[in-house]
Amino acid sequence: MLKLEKHVQVHQLRKEGFSISAISRKCELSRNTVYAYLEMEFEEAVNWVNDLKTRKRKLDPYRDTILGWLKEHPDLSASQISDWLEERCSFNDVGDSTVRTYVKELREQYHIPKTTHSRTYEAVEELPKGKQMQVDFGEITVGTTQGGKIKIYVIAFVLSHSRYKYAEWQDRPFNTRDVLRCHENAFQYYGGRTDEIVYDQDKLISVSENGGDIIYTKEFQAYKQQRGFRIYLCRAADPESKGKVENVVKFIKRNFAKNRLFHQIDTWNEQCLAWLKRKGNFQVHNTIKKRPVEVFAVEKPHLREVSTILSFESNLAPSITRIVHKDNIIKYRSNRYSVPLGTYKPNGNNTVYLRIEKDQLIIETSPQGKTLAVHPLSHGKGQLIKNRNHSRDRSKGIKSYMETVKKSFNNTAEIQLFLEEVQKRYPRYIRDQLQIIQRVSKNYSSFSNQALEVCIKENLWSANDLQDVAKHLEKNENNRDPEKTEIPALEKTFSNSNYYEKATLRELDGYLKILGGV
Structure with missing residues (x-):
């Protein structure tokens, strides 16, 4: 009935000469809905409302689920419910306004008001004059x-x-x-x-x-x-x-x-x-x-009297100041511009001065002072304008680290191959991988070269695999019979097809079983 009442109200207001915007505000409807109501005769509106009562709705299959969420969390918003439907039910074939309407009807039908946490206010005395x-x-x-x-x-x-x-x-x-x-x-x-x-x-x-x-x-x-x-x-x-x-x-x-x-x-x-x-x-x-x-x-x-008005007009073109953010950029007209690394100081003054000259943005330490960066002025929005010279060369540190790690192994060709494969598979974690390899060479120095040979032979391209193999070799050496001088044939044991399933777990018991240990 509410929709029919709105329909009648819209037509009545239109006859009285109200504009579409005014009708939209008075009836609390969108402009598109007002246009739709005006194009619809009363008989059509009656049939439409009757159809709404019997038609199936997209969210009906999830009615009980949504109701359960509302009962458990009365403060849930329709936006959260829309997100949960997509996350937990893999359902996103519905608009946000549809979810809002559906949730509102469920709240009214089952008397589940949306709980709000309001702040407690207290009236305060009026402040004295001039305070x-x-x-x-x-x-x-x-x-x-x-x-x-x-x-x-x-x-x-x-x-x-x-x-x-x-x-x-x-x-x-x-x-x-x-x-x-x-x-x-x-x-x-x-x-x-x-x-x-x-x-x-x-x-x-x-x-x-x-x-x-x-x-x-x-x-x-x-x-x-x-x-x-x-x-x-x-x-x-x-x-x-x-x-x-x-x-x-x-x-x-x-x-x-x-x-x-x-x-x-x-x-x-x-x-x-x-x-x-x-x-x-x-x-x-x-x-x-x-x-x-x-x-x-x-x-x-x-009020307290003030002296003659202070002048702030000595610089007719006031300096544009910006704060350097912790990622060493400044923001200007909805864009981000880079400054050299190290410009941002956690506990220092991070104010810089900008000026525009011939369609270029010039960033300075002080007005007309030392130039930090010069960028072409962007006329777009949301862009990052970055000078490559302002970025650190991350490859330098990694290459140097690799050279340091290689010195800990005897076979240069093997460790070079291993490091290249590790970098290919773990580009984001290469520094962490190198740290593990360095620990292996230090903590298992007697077995690191042998472990490296095993990893290359069995296509194990991970620092953690290298560490696990070195651990096992050390443990096997400590536990083996003194009269035995031969190390178990690793070629046969590593060919076991089950090995690759166990490797992901990296459990020592798995290696003992595979390598023939006890």
Whole structure:
């Protein structure tokens, strides 16, 4: 019946002149579903709903399985169930939306609500006047007057007591210099600063936070000391500890920016300031039930005065800074560019400076300083642009290691052949294989050459096989009758067809049986 009700509702709204998008939002249906309902007459809809009651569904054979999962794990998501169906039942011939609908119906039919772990919240007292300001960032994609799309970025400030807001936009991501300039503009807008400012753990503000020991970026640390405010840094993944500004960012994006056409950034910022005056700071706040502009008039005398605005415009083309990641790459415009190995320092300053020159990306240790790398500028996305000179020559170390290992064996030709075959079969683990071979030559020096001959004769191309054969030869030597001087004929025993089945187990008892031991 629900589908029939939706069908009737869609047709009714369309007759009343609502657009497809508006009907989609009101009925909580996709646009494609709205179009399908509009093309379907009522009689067709009735027949369609009746067919739905009797038709077989793709997930019906797995109904009991899914139901069992839901009863055992009520917090299972439809996405997890879809993955489990593919992993455990080898069934993936169904779309995610179909799984969601099916799981939702099972939950309703068998009264299995999805359990959620909610955080416990407590209302806190309002902070005193001039005590605290909160800062956060946001981004949104909007349409342009030319008919295209552009992503723009915002930094928002809010006074915790009065909820008085300030925002500034850019048409590129913020760097630390931008953040400091916006702070100065905010202080001028407010006519002062608060004692404390709350931030998220953003890479423009802080480098690391370990149990309360916070390391700020070099520029921000200098600015903090110059302006003299205290910093409260939110814990990682805890945006709700600065909920006031989180709501401000959402408010600015949804009420001011959404559906507004972008012409240029200066015009956009002028419109935002006008909106703050008209709406953002004039509308009655839902929590304090007062207009922020009126409360701010009382709070403003409690703000600390700031000296003349600091200038951050000495470099008209601000340096582009990036952090070197532990795999010795930097990220720029959704691509990755390599820097020489060793550039990344685990406990050091990993900031580098970028500049664009003649379609090339130049990476430097400081502005106009030592050049670390030069790459052609990529206009794609998700690409790794790597200079081969920035990679280590792994073959050098392996070749040298092989030469060292070969010196421990008498027959150079045999050990060379063995090492080549081992490298062919275990290219990813060649270093581990060489370490085992080296241990064999050291721990079983009296038998390593004989074990090598056996392995080559029986096509055993593994360091572990060499080690097992050497172990057996040593054990056989220690356990044999002193009067016997001959070693059992290895040719006959190794020809046993069962040998190759036992070799994978690498059990000594298997070798004893094969080699004629006791």
